[in-house]
Amino acid sequence: MSPKNIGVTEVALRDAHQSLFATRMAMEDMVDACDDIDKAGFWSIECWGGATFDACIRFLNEDPWKRLRTFRELMPNSRLQMLLRGQNLLGYRHYEDTVVDKFVEKSKENGMDVFRVFDALNDPRNLERAMQAVKKVDGHAQGTICYTVSPLHDVEGYIKQAGQLLDMGADSIALKDMAALLKPQPAYDIVRGIKETYGEDTQINVHCHSTTGVTLVTLMKAIEAGADVVDTAISSLSLGPGHNPTESLVEMLEGTNYTTDLDMDRLINIRDHFKKVRPKYKEFESKTLVDTNIFLSQIPGGMLSNMESQLNAQGAGDRIDEVMAEVPRVRKDAGYPPLVTPSSQIVGTQAVFNVLMGRYKVMTAEFADLMLGYYGECIGERDPELIKQAEKQTKKEAITCRPADLLAPEWEELRAQAEALEGFDGTDEDVLTNALFPGVAPGFFTTRHEGPKNVGTDPALVKKRENEPVLEPITYKVTVGGRTQTVRVEPAE
Amino acid sequence: MSPKNIGVTEVALRDAHQSLFATRMAMEDMVDACDDIDKAGFWSIECWGGATFDACIRFLNEDPWKRLRTFRELMPNSRLQMLLRGQNLLGYRHYEDTVVDKFVEKSKENGMDVFRVFDALNDPRNLERAMQAVKKVDGHAQGTICYTVSPLHDVEGYIKQAGQLLDMGADSIALKDMAALLKPQPAYDIVRGIKETYGEDTQINVHCHSTTGVTLVTLMKAIEAGADVVDTAISSLSLGPGHNPTESLVEMLEGTNYTTDLDMDRLINIRDHFKKVRPKYKEFESKTLVDTNIFLSQIPGGMLSNMESQLNAQGAGDRIDEVMAEVPRVRKDAGYPPLVTPSSQIVGTQAVFNVLMGRYKVMTAEFADLMLGYYGECIGERDPELIKQAEKQTKKEAITCRPADLLAPEWEELRAQAEALEGFDGTDEDVLTNALFPGVAPGFFTTRHEGPKNVGTDPALVKKRENEPVLEPITYKVTVGGRTQTVRVEPAE
Structure with missing residues (x-):
């Protein structure tokens, strides 16, 4: 065979x-x-x-x-x-x-x-x-x-x-x-x-x-x-x-x-x-080579670092373990969404809020939307009490229909928005670009003629950087007003 | 179950x-x-x-x-x-x-x-x-x-x-x-x-x-x-x-x-x-993350870099492909030894010699010993012509016995050697240390009392090094006591 x-x-x-x-x-x-x-x-x-x-x-x-x-x-x-x-x-x-x-x-x-x-x-x-x-x-x-x-x-x-x-x-x-x-x-x-x-x-x-x-x-x-x-x-x-x-x-x-x-x-x-x-x-580049933590915590690396920086911003960096323990509870309340963009951010931020301010004392707008079905359905049931709270807070109703069914036709409006932009090239492609990233596309349209940028570093420089010694005392040739002198420089401490 | x-x-x-x-x-x-x-x-x-x-x-x-x-x-x-x-x-x-x-x-x-x-x-x-x-x-x-x-x-x-x-x-x-x-x-x-x-x-x-x-x-x-x-x-x-x-x-x-x-x-x-x-x-640390080359070349990474530096030392760095093609032939001539220390070095060096000077125009002492059976037997037959050449070159005979059978009892001699060394502590362990690395142990015995060295770098220094900018020439405006001057600074060397 x-x-x-x-x-x-x-x-x-x-x-x-x-x-x-x-x-x-x-x-x-x-x-x-x-x-x-x-x-x-x-x-x-x-x-x-x-x-x-x-x-x-x-x-x-x-x-x-x-x-x-x-x-x-x-x-x-x-x-x-x-x-x-x-x-x-x-x-x-x-x-x-x-x-x-x-x-x-x-x-x-x-x-x-x-x-x-x-x-x-x-x-x-x-x-x-x-x-x-x-x-x-x-x-x-x-x-x-x-x-x-x-x-x-x-x-x-x-x-x-x-x-x-x-x-x-x-x-x-x-x-x-x-x-x-x-x-x-x-x-x-x-x-x-x-x-x-x-x-x-x-x-x-x-x-x-x-x-x-x-x-x-x-x-x-x-x-x-x-x-x-x-x-x-x-x-x-x-x-x-x-x-x-x-x-x-x-x-x-x-x-x-x-x-x-x-x-x-x-x-x-x-x-x-x-x-x-x-x-x-x-x-x-991330320094992670291999990380089996996620098998234990169920928390993807990117989500973890997000939560850490949120905590640090509140001076509560030491409460990460509490937040990690809260994540599975929040996830359960939301019907066990997979933890991937955007649900990972929504669940993670709510877990941080719950730890810092008490459970669901404050509900983020995104978490409320998730509870109300505006992102779609999850595999599990969502907590009915929290759905009520989300309705009350947002003055919106929970939905069971396909979220996109609530949207009115928007192509003409999107085209009109694009046409108002400097640098718009008239194509449907440009309309779509602006529709997808309305915060970024207008700026891009005005600079597009300058051509692509390469944000990578020259490999020779990378190599040099790697081989560069730490700031040791060093002797410079310093030229001031046409006069060159030798100057020894070293870190003051 | x-x-x-x-x-x-x-x-x-x-x-x-x-x-x-x-x-x-x-x-x-x-x-x-x-x-x-x-x-x-x-x-x-x-x-x-x-x-x-x-x-x-x-x-x-x-x-x-x-x-x-x-x-x-x-x-x-x-x-x-x-x-x-x-x-x-x-x-x-x-x-x-x-x-x-x-x-x-x-x-x-x-x-x-x-x-x-x-x-x-x-x-x-x-x-x-x-x-x-x-x-x-x-x-x-x-x-x-x-x-x-x-x-x-x-x-x-x-x-x-x-x-x-x-x-x-x-x-x-x-x-x-x-x-x-x-x-x-x-x-x-x-x-x-x-x-x-x-x-x-x-x-x-x-x-x-x-x-x-x-x-x-x-x-x-x-x-x-x-x-x-x-x-x-x-x-x-x-x-x-x-x-x-x-x-x-x-x-x-x-x-x-x-x-x-x-x-x-x-x-x-x-x-x-x-x-x-x-x-x-x-x-x-080696930079290698993953390397499947060895499946194709049969040449381990360490052996390859050895051969490259040997070639470079002879100004023949461009002949590495010829050497890589020669390795399997040399390996076959030697009866297909696994390529691992020391056979990888022996085969690799002979392949370099063959490319630079003609096939077996010069045989290294180690390769001759390998051909004569002084390292032991391989899975394959060794080339009979090359065995003859090795015998002629070294004035030694090919052996078929277990190589260690040719060795006379040596413990007493090894102990005597160790006892002559400064810092020898009298134990059999020290005798063995010197027996294994007679070029290194005598020095070690004299410095042993200074205690272990750590050759690692302080992690804080590692971190600093990584974040250190490259030392490019740079022009500063320097203001001292209200007077501003332009100062160009560059590494003197």
């Missing part, structure tokens, strides 16, 4: 640098790798969506739509893939359905192929319209399960969720493990369960981060259970809060009943390219 | 810092972790042998025997484990049998329990005496297979080698993967094969480095095949050229038919301790 071919999604161009160095990688640091990436034999290339759109206009003065077109041009043989937060698109609120349609249509038109659609609460109603929109433009609609752990989450629930996604017309199912919580055995059980329930030809893509150090094993067990495609990052952009190394996956499968068709020579070129690039972004 | 308990050997105190920062960790940076290590539930604690003995006297002015006694005292509940290079003991030549006996006896007496005995060439004759010596003093004799890859090495060969070790009385078998070359499937096949051939109660310990990124998966498959104990390092001293994280192993097994009995609270204490220690040794 010839081994089963396992597809690989390379995430170097999107999630790898999003996870490793705050999405700061400049397009010019990617283009030279694209030919090799295009020809290495990947199932798809994740290169857009997630936080890249925001980072482009906020930090890099780069048009994200142009980035997408450039990728399309540089990688004509590949499926390009993006991450899309359902009804939120790439922004931080729900958009009305026609905006969702328009965004998907324009993304497809500019070169996107595979749309990985997810919702932070796993509420299928928040995915539905985006999935339909992808189907309408003949894109690949990948329905996503956000993996989390709670007393209510179990293998059966995830299998059922996969069924809902397939009912929406999902071309494939993504099992997305954003916090590196997915252990080998549950991965095996979920993948096997989906295959056995919905048919062995149900395509399953598995996405794991590497933070906890266990998830290459998770990918192995998922593959043994029948997973078809797995996500990895080229080794020089791998590990830590990022992903498992692509080359390690390839080598891991040797001699098993599985194989990849990746071209190792191309992988080496890609690796060597990003090996030179990564040090440029060192200042943005 | 209750899950099978998997034993864990924690390598933080020996191989972790040997692999990550050149064996430089000072004893004072370890003692505070020992109580937690002792009580965490490990199968054994690797804490001595390998390069630690050499590093103690060469860099740390510390008596290695005293280190062992301190570990024994601080970890009274644990099996202490060491790595012993068969007839080489911890040095770089073969020792006569009574010296081997004496070393093992003294190690046991000072507190050692588990002796992992290996030979770089996998020649069982080089292990035999050390294994017997361990049995004689009622130590745990762990016979070791050094895993390597070549056209002659296969699963059956390793299974056969395990049988030879068991015939010597091995209490357990170690499968030692010093170069992170052991992929999941061969690991499974070898472990399963040993169990099926010699009985399911044959204890198998698996030791992998993490360099290539695949070996936590290897441990998983080894465990599925029946491995009883695996080696890991606490996460804050893990990864890169080191080992897989202990906590990740624990978490990985959740929900499977396997478990560890490790105490997670203790692990967290150990982790936090070494998290503070590791930055002190940053200057010794």
Whole structure:
């Protein structure tokens, strides 16, 4: 029997640098790798969506739509893939359905192929319209399960969720493990369960981060259970809060009943390219190498540091243990949302408030909205007393409908807003950019003509910095008014 | 069925810092972790042998025997484990049998329990005496297979080698993967094969480095095949050229038919301790995060950098590709030795000579000895023409006997040598120290009274260094006493 071919999604161009160095990688640091990436034999290339759109206009003065077109041009043989937060698109609120349609249509038109659609609460109603929109433009609609752990989450629930996604017309199912919580055995059980329930030809893509150090094993067990495609990052952009190394996956499968068709020579070129690039972004990089704390606390690293800085700002840095103990209670009260943007911030901030001011003495506006159903439904019931309190505080009613059903058509208004902006180029793409980031786009439109910025540091400087001695006493040549003197300088203490 | 308990050997105190920062960790940076290590539930604690003995006297002015006694005292509940290079003991030549006996006896007496005995060439004759010596003093004799890859090495060969070790009385078998070359499937096949051939109660310990990124998966498959104990390092001293994280192993097994009995609270204490220690040794640390090159080149990272510096010294740095192509040929000529100290240096240097001066125009003394059998036997036949050339060059004869059989009793002579040294304390331990490192021990004996040195950097200084700006030329406006001048400052050199 010839081994089963396992597809690989390379995430170097999107999630790898999003996870490793705050999405700061400049397009010019990617283009030279694209030919090799295009020809290495990947199932798809994740290169857009997630936080890249925001980072482009906020930090890099780069048009994200142009980035997408450039990728399309540089990688004509590949499926390009993006991450899309359902009804939120790439922004931080729900958009009305026609905006969702328009965004998907324009993304497809500019070169996107595979749309990985997810919702932070796993509420299928928040995915539905985006999935339909992808189907309408003949894109690949990948329905996503956000993996989390709670007393209510179990293998059966995830299998059922996969069924809902397939009912929406999902071309494939993504099992997305954003916090590196997915252990080998549950991965095996979920993948096997989906295959056995919905048919062995149900395509399953598995996405794991590497933070906890266990998830290459998770990918192995998922593959043994029948997973078809797995996500990895080229080794020089791998590990830590990022992903498992692509080359390690390839080598891991040797001699098993599985194989990849990746071209190792191309992988080496890609690796060597990003090996030179990564040090440029060192200042943005997290120091975390491996962290299994999240298995115990259920609190992702980013959420923890958020809560710590909130406490420190209140001079209560010593109460972090109380807050960590409060998080699971708040999460239970809210019906056990997965802890991922934005629910992680909402739950975390409320936990901080509860510790500092007493339980629910003050409810944040976002937590009230979460309790009232404005973010969608969670797996568990929300605490009825807290729902009442939220209604009273906000003068809003709890809802049970799909949140986006409350939104009126807004495309014309969004276009009008964009047209009022200096530097607006008249395209629907620009309308969408402003709709997604109305606080950032206007500034970007006025500076766009200056061209992209590279916020990385020159590698020579990085090297120099690393080798630089500590401020030891040093002798300078000092030139003042044409006269040069030798001056010895040393720290005064 | 209750899950099978998997034993864990924690390598933080020996191989972790040997692999990550050149064996430089000072004893004072370890003692505070020992109580937690002792009580965490490990199968054994690797804490001595390998390069630690050499590093103690060469860099740390510390008596290695005293280190062992301190570990024994601080970890009274644990099996202490060491790595012993068969007839080489911890040095770089073969020792006569009574010296081997004496070393093992003294190690046991000072507190050692588990002796992992290996030979770089996998020649069982080089292990035999050390294994017997361990049995004689009622130590745990762990016979070791050094895993390597070549056209002659296969699963059956390793299974056969395990049988030879068991015939010597091995209490357990170690499968030692010093170069992170052991992929999941061969690991499974070898472990399963040993169990099926010699009985399911044959204890198998698996030791992998993490360099290539695949070996936590290897441990998983080894465990599925029946491995009883695996080696890991606490996460804050893990990864890169080191080992897989202990906590990740624990978490990985959740929900499977396997478990560890490790105490997670203790692990967290150990982790936090070494998290503070590791930055002190940053200057010794390799930058490698993950490197799958070795799968392609068969050349370990350390060997590659050795050859590069040899070439650079000859102004021939551009010929590294030729040398890399020559290595497999030299290795074949020598009968496919595993590439590990010292065979990696011997083969690498000969490959450099062959490229620079023509194939075997010059044979190094060490390569000649290897060809003549003075290091022992390899799995393959050595090239007969080259054996003849080696005989001619060295005026020595090729041997087929066990190399140590040629050695005359040397204990009395070694004692006499030691007694002539200033600072010698009269113990057999000191005789052994000098016997192992006659170039280093005399100096150490004279400075021993000054006490151990810590070669790590103060963490505050490390932090300062990282945040220090580069010293670029800079122009200041300096205002003194109301008068402003422009001052240009630049490093004088």
